Amino acid sequence: MNYRAILADDESVARLRVRRLLSVFDDIEIIGEASDGISAKSLIDSQKPELAFMDIEMPGMSGLDVAFSTEHKPFIIFITAYDHYAIEAFKSLAVDYILKPINGDDLKIAIDKFKHLYDPQGIRKNLNALEEKIKNQKPKHLRVTAGNTIKLINLDQIICLEAEQKYTNVYTTESTWITEKSLIELENALPGDTFIRIHRKHIINVNYISEFQRWYDRKLKVILNVQFDRDLIVSRNYIKKIKSIILKVAVGENKKL
Structure with missing residues (x-):
């Protein structure tokens, strides 16, 4: 089975890296990209992908706001620089995360989890619990990009x-x-x-x-x-x-x- 996916990240370097890493997955098709939350929401609702790779911190709307507001509910693999406690919130839910800067092994684990959990009906559970657990988490790092390097400060x-x-x-x-x-x-x-x-x-x-x-x-x-x-x-x-x-x-x- 082939899966249609979108990429949403405000940094073009990060999107390019995800796209390159995904090139080894023959069954994942990237059908669109977004550089801000509002565009990501529109892309998800119009294209109705099965999967979205999405940053949390984006201009316009955060990745979490997008997840809670779209009419179409794809599986979402969050791309995040959140600290350990926020990450624990992701682990208990039917969505996965990749900690920046990402690597191929982390991406494979996340995609394998998505394939295991995939429901053709697009039923998404526990999103409210996810929001409640991490909405008050304070970031521990600032993410900056320098050339091809993504630095967590x-x-x-x-x-x-x-x-x-x-x-x-x-x-x-x-x-x-x-x-x-x-x-x-x-x-x-x-x-x-x-x-x-x-x-x-x-x-x-x-x-x-x-x-x-x-x-x-x-x-x-x-x-x-x-x-x-x-x-x-x-x-x-x-x-x-x-x-x-x-x-x-x-x-x-x-x-x-």
Whole structure:
């Protein structure tokens, strides 16, 4: 039996890698690709595939939102960078996952599971349980693409994110990475109690803040507890929000704003 499948991932490199790995499966036919959640939903409902390979973090709609909102219900193999606890939620359900960056062995295991569970009637069970188990999970990694490399960066290592034209620079304790995701997308994806916007160009990790210094025009300058060669200035629009957040995380500490 042949199975019709779609690919949905906002990164073209990731889609290309999945397509290449799938080329060894003669019974899997890729009938379409999508680079965002809304397009993925439309593709699933119009083409009615038996299988969907889908990223969780996509612009427009998340992969989970797509799964819960489509009229047609294919089997979905999620492509995810979620942490161990969220992955446990997938294991107990009739859908599988592949942890990025994927490899051929993981893909074969997921496809074998799909073939074992495949129901021609397209009956999907336990999706509500899946949503309930992982909707409150906070990500532990940030996924960035550099050339043909997909890097999973531990959030604890991220010092600062900086918008630069169409890209975002991700400064870590080890290196600097560039992602095509906008600063707004990253702000929405990252835990707000740890990563705070201080300027239209900058988001910082509060765990690397050492102190604040008064700056020109009623602004504040952020001093970090690690070596960093760029000035980080809190614009006046963000000062009130910064004060409330820092006061929460600095209980018992002498951080003056």
